[in-house]
Amino acid sequence: MSKTITISRPDDWHLHLRDGAMLEAVLPETMRHFARAIIMPNLVPPVVTGAQAAAYRERILAAAPGRGQFEPLMTLYLTEDTDPEDVALAHASGLVKAVKLYPAGATTNSNSGVRNFDNVRAVLEKMAEIGLPLCLHGEVTTADVDIFDREAVFIDTVLDPIRRATPGLRVVMEHITTKDGVDYALSAETDLGATITTHHLVINRNHILVGGIKPHYYCLPVAKREEHRLALRKAATSGDRRFFLGTDSAPHLDPAKENACGCAGCFTATNTMSILAEVFEQDGALDKLEAFTSQNGPDFYRLPRNELSLTLEKGDPVQYPAKIDTPEGPLTVFDPMMPLHWRVLDD
């Protein structure tokens, strides 16, 4: 008899869908396995206002094969000019589920992000009042801080002060990559969660750099030492409610990655569920997969868990495309460097 596992349908709590032709190419990859996703607002120009988020949501739904089967959970891109009342209205209408803070210059399309955190104080206070989560790209951007230390320094010098100054603010530490991130998430009983990507459970910094530069393993925050990857594995597979899946699936066309100045981002939407099942099985934690992909996220966001389910079956290695063809060129799918034995049924 074949071995199967059935879980509530997963959600992706950190996803880049982009726009236009890329949106059309990547949306089906996520919709195949995920019911909902927190949609990142780092378009060019960014999704700053409620009106822009509503328009982007319509473009996503228009690109969705079989409308109604996928719910985009919209976010606003926090700038120093963001109006607290616009945020409150977009939240009250049910449109917006989180606000995203990018330190200016930290990552792809973050130039409109925050330079002086004092200038967003009024928005953060409003968010604490109305219970709207803040999603954080947690890296400092100062030139004198080593890129491998930027997450840990951000926690000490930005995140912790913001949380102390804004009691009740609900925060998601996005795509944590360090033991420091895990430990900080575990330090709070309420109002703090952390997403973990698929790829950071698989790669460490050697995979980017040993034997030649591997641009498809380059993302931000950059993968760290093996001890950090192991801390992330332990956190994800623990079932602890503070950790949930945010794939950070971040498509960039191959020429933009395979470049003298390659873009940051790994595209994992296609094979994420097979990778995660393999990872959780390797760690003897298949029974915790559902908590990570389907329960802890909606619980944090105070949304119902999905009623539909998803079944994975163990068998011969799964076939998936190495690249997705988009009208604008090829897009490489993340290579986990191991055979994957768990296939999503009916996908």
Ligand SMILES: NC(=O)N[C@@H](CC(=O)O)C(=O)O
């Ligand atoms: N993670 C990445 O490496 N890239 C993301 C931006 C982000 O999430 O920081 C992107 O938009 O390409």
Ligand SMILES: [Zn+2]
């Ligand atoms: Zn980020």
Ligand SMILES: [Zn+2]
């Ligand atoms: Zn991201």
